Amino acid sequence: MITLQSVTKTYNAGRPNAVTALDGIDLSIEGRAVTVLKGPSGSGKSSLLSVVACMARPSTGRVSLDGEVVSGLPEHFQTELRRERFGFIFQRFNLVRGLTVLENVMLPAAPLGQPFGELRARAMDRIEALGLGPRAQTRIELLSGGEAQRAAIARALINDPPILIADEPTANLDSALSETFLQIVAEEKARGRTVIMSSHDPRVWGADCVDRVVSMRDGRIEDAPAQQEPQP
Numbered sequence: 001m002i003t004l005q006s007v008t009k010t011y012n013a014g015r016p017n018a019v020t021a022l023d024g025i026d027l028s029i030e031g032r033a034v035t036v037l038k039g040p041s042g043s044g045k046s047s048l049l050s051v052v053a054c055m056a057r058p059s060t061g062r063v064s065l066d067g068e069v070v071s072g073l074p075e076h077f078q079t080e081l082r083r084e085r086f087g088f089i090f091q092r093f094n095l096v097r098g099l100t101v102l103e104n105v106m107l108p109a110a111p112l113g114q115p116f117g118e119l120r121a122r123a124m125d126r127i128e129a130l131g132l133g134p135r136a137q138t139r140i141e142l143l144s145g146g147e148a149q150r151a152a153i154a155r156a157l158i159n160d161p162p163i164l165i166a167d168e169p170t171a172n173l174d175s176a177l178s179e180t181f182l183q184i185v186a187e188e189k190a191r192g193r194t195v196i197m198s199s200h201d202p203r204v205w206g207a208d209c210v211d212r213v214v215s216m217r218d219g220r221i222e223d224a225p226a227q228q229e230p231q232p
């Protein structure tokens, strides 16, 4: 369970160009479930994901992970926490050009200092599980969009993180690839992973595997509309 209490995030605080991206967020995100943040551009979805995943500190307020307050931890502990607890999938995948699929997938695990052979075998397992085995030695720039997507997912899963964070994961994918992505999300949830995504995409909000949709606007969480009684 991830809990945010009165979280704010202001960029460029104290300057004329200050922006309040998160404006008093109280939110609990269930573990082993899929949560989607939706809302217009600029509503604070990426900022919220960054704060949840210890990539940015809240300006005020607290973030707790399984009951432990993590938002105030020193940078060193936050880095460790990020590596061990979170896997990241970015809109443009952020794969490193010039490196192969295998090298990209191994990257997030390299600082953990495991023996190279073990790490390589684990990376190959992930790559093969996603059907990319024949492309393991191919450089990133030669992959199709779908292959790059699967490489990004394999990389996010290399450290077997309990929490998967995906920022607009289907924004650059066609319908078939979005569907494939959502199937992989469903499988990861069935394995017990927590998935938190931001998305503009109605196919994502409406997917069967999604347990909760959180609507954001102007850095706040919008109240869920009251359920309408069915008309007789």
Ligand SMILES: Nc1ncnc2c1ncn2[C@@H]1O[C@H](COP(=O)(O)OP(=O)(O)OP(=O)(O)O)[C@@H](O)[C@H]1O
Pocket (backbone or CB within 6 Å): 011, 012, 019, 020, 021, 039, 040, 041, 042, 043, 044, 045, 046, 047, 048, 198
């Ligand atoms: N590093 C930054 N420095 C200054 N302002 C920022 C920074 N990152 C985000 N912002 C601003 O904070 C607000 C919220 O941005 P954020 O990216 O969190 O929203 P979003 O809902 O994810 O938008 P999008 O869907 O366009 O990615 C916006 O006004 C944005 O311009």
